[in-house]
Amino acid sequence: MVLGKVRALAVYFDSLNENNLPAFSGGDQVSGRVVVQVSGDVRVRSLEVTARGVAKVRWTESRNTGANTAYTQNYTEEVEYLQHRDTLIGEDRDEDGPEEGLTVLHAGLHEFAFSFNLPQMALATSFEGKHGSVRYWVKAELHRPWLLPVKVKKEFIVFEHIDINTPLLLAPQAGSKEKTLCCWFCASGPISLSAKIERKGYTPGESIQIYAEVENCSSRVVVPKAALYQTQTFFAKGKGKQIQQLVSNLRGDPLPQGKSQSWEGKLLKIPPVSPSILGCPIIRVEYDLVVYVDVPSGLNLSLSLPLVIGTIPLHACSSRTSSMSSTMSWLGLSERPEAPPSYGDLSISESRRRECLHGCERSEDQDQDQDQDQDQDQDQEALLSYITEFRYLPPPLYSEVDPYPDPVQVCSAAAVRRPDACPSR
Incomplete structure (x- = not known):
């Protein structure tokens, strides 16, 4: 063979x-x-x-x-x-x-x-x-x-899947900082920076919408910028080694003295990168979005917002909810529904009701000679208008304090604190 x-x-x-x-x-x-x-x-x-x-x-x-x-x-x-x-x-x-x-x-x-x-x-x-x-x-x-x-x-x-559709990764990230430039004998005004992003979790290929506000009160011309960094951390024998790499960046317009600049959703695209590695005991891969102000001949004013790069993209419903929540928070609006009015809010309507009842009594005294059927018709009309007024109002908030206490109870409470408060005593 x-x-x-x-x-x-x-x-x-x-x-x-x-x-x-x-x-x-x-x-x-x-x-x-x-x-x-x-x-x-x-x-x-x-x-x-x-x-x-x-x-x-x-x-x-x-x-x-x-x-x-x-x-x-x-x-x-x-x-x-x-x-x-x-x-x-x-x-x-x-x-x-x-x-x-x-x-x-x-x-x-x-x-x-x-x-x-x-x-x-x-x-x-x-x-x-x-x-x-x-x-x-x-x-x-x-x-x-x-x-x-x-x-x-x-x-x-x-791939260890990371789903960014979790409440922790859908939460907005925001921060603000301020810095004053100074030298030996002079000091300039402060530089302020505030930045916000819609959520913490993203996937490769997405674009980060950056909302930022920069105000330059210093004597220098500064430039707002943003950068996405990847940080690799290695652990061995109780010691760590760290490497930071620039992934993506963008640049704003130069900002002279006394001017401000706003980013209304400026886009920073995430290139194809490795997902975050957070569970390995000897290797960690983390990401940070750094929004900073480039100050010539000085230390930069920077603001770091942590990110998580996942593998499962954002669902459509989560995107709408996160975007709406982010927009309302950014505009200073409350996401909670308005509470129904309290009893105090209805005091005006109560006074109107009393005036209506007093008017009806005066009308009875003046028109005693009118027919009894006509008086009943007027009472029914007043009662109908009063019911219609409160038909679509929400129920008032519960309160243990009576907004309309009985005069006798008020007098009794005052008498306990000060005996000469009540005329009856």
Whole structure:
């Protein structure tokens, strides 16, 4: 028998997203095929598939300890999220064992299916950073007797879904700051900055609507700006390493002395970036929107608003509710409905009622000689107008204090405090 050669070994996934990439989440099933192409007959001891997911951090720091010596410290940390192994051909055997029971692959293409489930837990999102990464992959190994194994590794993407349609991420973010510029013998007026965004959670591809107000009372020409930053934090051996990167920015118009500038929903687009990573113990990815005033020859006046970049976009109903709430809050309007009027608010109508009743009594005294039926008609008309007046009014607020106390009760209460308050005493 003429022994053949392994021409190709590849791993293919069955499920791909709209970008033709293998992307999964916690609890999903990952399935695919291992394709082996051989020319001639090839004896195979085993074909194994291993799936792993690891978050890894690594960086090095050097310190001088003397004139000609240096001390180097390595910081490494690793967290494992996935480990799965399956044998598609053969069994686990000693590499130097007998060649009995080998599997022969004839010339051509051979496909072997595999599948496994991701753990039902919060997995860290796939990420590539300067000092660390979160990677998931499937590795296939073809073992043959007396030869080196053939290996191939194929990575896949894992997303830990973050739904921005939660009350915490739909809440508006706002703040304000003020700064006064001064030097040795002079001081200029303050620079004030206030900024607000509609919510805390966004997804890549969205645009952040920035509402800001800048007032320049200083003697310098300043420029309002906004920037979106990504902060990567890595932890190892009780120490942290932080990297900040600019993601996107925008610039306003120069603002001379004594002028103000308003941003009525100025848009800052979010480019394709990694979602926020908040649950991994050794890697964190966070975002901040920084609205600031660029002050020449001085420290900038900045305002930082934290953001969360999620994976599940905003629902239509949540968008309308958030936009309405944000607009009402920005305009200083109350979102709570107006309370119904109290008894005190109805005192005018009560006085009108009393005048109506007194008028009816005077009318009876003056027109005693009129017919009794006509008097009854007038009383019914007055009562009808009084009922109609209060038909559509809301009920008054409940109060334990009687707005119309009985005169006897008032006198009694006053007599308890001061005996000479009541004439009867």
